[in-house]
Amino acid sequence: MEYDNYKNMQIDICNQFHAPYLDCGWDLKLGISRNVRTGLLPVNGLRLQPENGTSGWYIWAGEEMSQDDDFFVPLHTHHVLHWCKMVIPYLGLAPGWTFLVTPDYENVWNNEALRKAATTDTAGS
Structure with missing residues (x-):
């Protein structure tokens, strides 16, 4: 499958938000909540440092992220196309970046605490 068009969309989002x-590593895995497939909004994403075959992305739907151990399931990034195509433009954001989107709204920001945690985790490895 050709991902160049998606890569260009991701670079555009990064440029728009100075990120x-x-x-995103289309063959890597990300963590995603099952409720993303239901169309629940908003859709949220946060990116940690990629490691051990993961892209670092965690994506969930709704107002709050559950702390349940089974809330996130592993999914190869290329399968996001069938789960929630709306998030694809944001998957090029670097570790420490977060998004919240609906069809009519987007909020993208550099999560300083998340970025510091990602940097600290990497430095401790």
Whole structure:
């Protein structure tokens, strides 16, 4: 499958929000909540440092992220196309970046605490 068009969309989002671009790794895994497939809104994403075959992305739907151990399931990034295509433009955001989107709204920000945690985790490895 050709991902160049998606990569260009991701680079555009990064440029729009003055964020560094980091390839999402279409063959890597991300964590995603099952409720994303139901169409529940908003859809949220946060990116940690990629490691051990993961892209670092965690994506969920709704107002709050559950703390349940089974809330996130592993999914290869390329399957997001069938779960929630709306998030694809944001998957090039670097670790420490977060998004919240609906069809009519987007909020993207550099989550300083998340970025510091990602940097600290990497430095401790």
